[in-house]
Amino acid sequence: MPFFPFLPLKEYIVDSKLKSILARVQKPGRYTGGEPGCIYKDPSKAPLRFAFCFPDTYEVGMSYLGMKILYDILNKMDDVWCERAFMPWIDMADELKKEAYPLYALESKDSLASFDVLGFTLQYELSYTNILAMLGLCGIPTWAKERGENAPLIIAGGPCVCNAEPLADFFDAMLLGEGEEQLPEICRTILQAKKSKLPKFQLLKNLAQIRGVYVPSLYNVTYLPSGQIKEINPTNGAPAKVTKAVLNNFEDFCPTTSFVVPMVGAVHDRAQIEVLRGCLRGCRFCQAGFVYRPMRQRPAQLLNSAAQCLCASTGYEEISLTSLSTSDHSQLEPLLDSLLLWTQNNHINLALPSLRVDNFTQSLAAKVSKVRKSGLTFAPEAGTQRLRDVINKNISDEEIERTCKMAFEAGYTSVKLYFMMGLPTETMEDIKGIADTAQKIVDIFYSTQNRKKGQGLKVGISVACFVPKPSTPFQFCPQDTEETLRQKQAYLLSCVQNKKISVSYHNSKISFLEAVFAKGDRRLAPVIEKAYQSGCRFDGWDDQFLFSVWMDCFKWAGIDPAFYANRQLCQGEVTPWSHLDCGVTEAFLQAEYEKACLAKLTPPCNISCAGCGASALCNKGVCYENPQKQVLGEG
């Protein structure tokens, strides 16, 4: 006997061509949309069609909190429909090309070419060729000047905008800073322009008046015979310096409580709650630590209720307290206490990424281990105290030892350590220090009386290559040459004697290219286009990276990439990003660099204000007056 009543068959993917394409690719669920939390609107009632474009795979993009925040905010506007688009994996990209099927947004399946705005997020320098590939897949001209009045407006946001000059000629506008308030304002300006049929040039001039909006075509760049930049001059009323936008009331601004929940495994598939923004540590290599200043934190009560709403709307079984340095939240323990009150009964795990060695307390360890014991991860970044002082990583050997001992006593048996090599002033002594630090941790484990028995210790050290980034005190520094980095890697391997310690590296060639584009200027645009045309895409993926093709493209353009990556910037040199202001003053960066060379520390912002200038971005007081002691007193 039959058991099911007749149900009408619903068809959401009507296009038979797309259907047969999807039948031929790996993990087609990445290209179908339809996830819980997706927003669908009637296109006739949403005059502004916005595609949030992530220039990497679905799995990476769907892990990104920024997209979830802006998707939510834009779709709350009645006259805007924000959809999502990702870089299709190679098999899908080839199928789309072969079938001449345009790249589409996941919700409506409409070609990206039919949208009003494509908003790309620039998270990583080596995703630049993917942007050109995505434009190419829907037939949109790459160069801004070649796009007509009816082409979509191509804009960019994200951390790389603090110097995305290599892409300047491809984009109509770039958005510096935080998008929560700025992006809706931009959409309103575009809607207005659409209504009154303003020409694109006039729209761009209007956009340039919005805080944090950078319209590259309104700036002329001239060069010196040495190859350095002579001047960057604004035209048509554009501001001489573009100052980043900040969300003024971050503290009271409720974190997003509805997510599009991916169905095909995203890298980070969990409820993310942004507990604080910015970082008060000031590690001198860290771009995020400078461009997201000033540090602001949300009250525990707001975070707890937002987490509750988010779990109720998504069904997630894990909450991640997200930020650059979660243990710096002054109310972290009260927050954990209130979360644990309801998460445990509801079978929800807590994850605390980015903990620091120096304020990892016993009670914190207990609270985290109450829910789940995963490996312990720390980032000493450098192997000796001297070099840690140079980079202003305010942690000591004693703190590392104390924390590891505490963790081993709490039952941890696996430690992962992150280091960098190629840091300014680094010597072979410092490289040896990396191996010594790992060895010391092994020794501590075996000298811990009440460690977990019967399980071997695993110490993993992951060593990245230092990449000097703009808007940091190390922006002036050259990167080690690839040859030096390889020598250092070989020396480190020779220093590691213990089988409990495993070493992994980053590809130094990838890091080299990262440095070139991080500090690059507009003259690199033809190189990127040529590389894309020569088959480069997914450059950040080790197995897809075509280094020799890239080198051929530099040669073809007559450009020496070492000029960007391996050259010390001169005192007073005009940097390609000197017209882009992330809030931290040039003088402060210079002073920090000089202190670094003397291995002098700068205390965290909550201890004393170093005068970086970023507090002027917000209407409210100074960052160091705001949090710690005061708030703890209240709790």
Place this chain on the structure above:
Amino acid sequence: MKLLRIFFSKTGEAAYISHLDLQRVMARALRISGLPVWYSMGFNPHIYMTFGLPLPLLHQSLAEFVDVKTLAEQEDFSAYVAPLNKALPRGIDVSQIAPPKFAADEIVKAKYQLYFEDEPALKKAVDIFNQSENAMVCRKTKRTQQNIDLKTVLLSLDEPKNGTIEFCLPAGAQNHHSPALLLKFFQEHCGLLPEDANIVRLQIYTDLS
């Protein structure tokens, strides 16, 4: 503790959700819906769920079910159908939540619908199939390889109508044959591409007649 059976369809975009992903999707929807489901007692407690017949990727179905356990005393769980549907992705539609009338391992037969846009090609393919003395296809699993005569396996095959045919195959834990085998025959002997096919599982049965 009692068993509850959740009946649902999986159509449209939802055909692209793999079986493994479906388990996670269903678990999250259950949590949102508030249906009082039972969690396993292990170190990492998870919702007890048993799916009927796993559905291959790209196949649609009107006849899916998942069994969960509950400690709740109540008899009627129909109030959870709407919240569950609200939490599920579009394409997965729950029709009923009720105690099961048969065990999953009692299933022996399933009925499928196959649709091709190219109506004459399908008609021709079915003619070729009907006229052949036998219909050998190779069934490959990860380890084994087996030649099967579809003629002896197929339980019924209706005449094509509007590019659509309906047919029945043995299904279940003991003796299962995928409708993909028929597609394979159509591809090898009639040139129909499997990627142009639309397959829908229409019904499952506990007897072969």
